[in-house]
Amino acid sequence: MNLKQVSRLTLILFFCLFSTLVYAKKNLYLSLSSKSSKASIGLSDFVPVNGYFEEMDMSKTIRDVLESDLLLSGHFNVAVSDTSYKFDLDKQFEYWAPKDISVLLTGKISIENAENLNLEVKLYDAESREIIWEDTYREKVSNYRYLAHKINDEIVRRFTGEEGIACTKIAFTNDSTKFKEVYLVDYDGYNLKRLTKDNRLNILPKWIPNTAQIMYTSYLYNNPDLFVIDILKNKRRALSTIQGLNSPASFSLDKKFLITTLSRGVYPNLYILDKNGNVLRRLTEGKHIDTSPAFSPNGKEIAFISDRAGYPQLYIMDMDGVNLRRISTKGNCDSPSWSPQGDKIVFTMKYDDDFDIFIYNLSRKRVIRLTENQGSNENPSWSQDGRFIVFSSTRSGKSEIYIMKMDGTETRKLVDMSGNSFTPSWSHSL
């Protein structure tokens, strides 16, 4: 066994240990470079099948989106070439050889009737020149970004066994209309869209797990009701319209149960509702605040905020309301969100002057700080792979949406827009 084989084996073992998905998925190409934790991908321009200018133009456009996706994933280094597609395959590999890539993506692109986009891609092992994966994608030309995102997610899945995040969106609110409305944007900041046009208060948008539906709190009918908007059908419905607060809320991953804060003329406490908004039972009681519920991924526990100690602290209890544990010991806490793997809770805490993002590690029982001295940082929400966190921050002087890695590094602003943006929520793949 030579050194290369050993390192390859080590990497495979690494992924088996840390990525439980590896066991479930086939056809994985687990060959990240042994020099760093990132694999290097060569992206060649795609061959224009009909030789149209539009095809060449679209080839570069899609490659740019894909390059951005691969870099944002944090799994890859990317090298691009505008010329190599003109060569035959052997020449291509000679061209790429000195660039030290581990895999090469090539493709053939065609556009029919100016609207149907066809892209045939092949991913090669740069050393053995074997085809690792090939597929054909068909989309409307206008969906070119989505097409690139799908290719990225397939490459990510083949290298890591995890689902990529390029086909996800982020819902948030913005006050530039002087009211608050719900907006939607791709995970990379493109395709910004306003969802509600009520000229009223619409706040706290939150994705219903594994759906294209967003629940949010609306004052449309003069009461903070819970509404659901379906972004594919472009329809909305009322989910919970009990007198008083119907917010904030959290759906269980299986979508059978909804926990929400209800007031009903008294103090805000937590209740469990069925998926249609019918109250099943009351979870907490008392002349204090219990709010901001978050289901654990296995649906057995609930993280929430209570001021029963005199100030808002983070608690966990079982779904039936017993086995209550206080997690935080200081500060003002809010907005807990359980990581997709179930091992961490991200939340916001005001410890000194501003709110900052913290992670509570459940097995180590330790709190780690992610943001510091950069304005107020609030409302964290996980990416579906648990590697990134979207949140709002006032670091630029106004409230805007940012994404960072879950260790607090590589922060980027999601989108530039007027007004203040708040309370982001990250979708699953759409």
Add this chain to the structure above:
Amino acid sequence: MKKSLLISFLFLCLLVSACAKKQTVAPEENFDQAATELSNEEQFAKEPSIRGVEVEREVALETIYFAFDSSAVSDRFMDTIKNNVKYLKDNPKANVVIEGHCDERGTTEYNLALGQKRAVKVKELYVQLGIKPKRIVTMSYGKEMPADKRHNEAAWAKNRRAETKLIK
């Protein structure tokens, strides 16, 4: 006697909430459980709805202000409470909504709950001083409707408030 009072009270509540719903959105209220089973707290909880009803935007009654992150009505504002109660006693047909508000320094979710807690504290005082709970709606706007949009202590002090408004 006690039971008949209870039943007539609940009937009134149902009547008020039924009248108030001009524009309804499905699903309807979920708390229409058997009348006799309700505890005191549940009776209190059976508050009327102003869903779809216009609210007089002019504040006819006096505003109560709160300390940071507090829902306690300080002694300073007990006279304000008494003045508002007097108005409600002098105008027995007036129904009100108590809107609870917060300053911008807390989080969105917690402030929604804190605004509700402030509104309920004021409601409790009105009820203790003899106003029937069925005349009172509580509503939280969290930090979403500041009275003063500036970002300083003077503005924050004005924003931590409970406004009692007449329902048209």
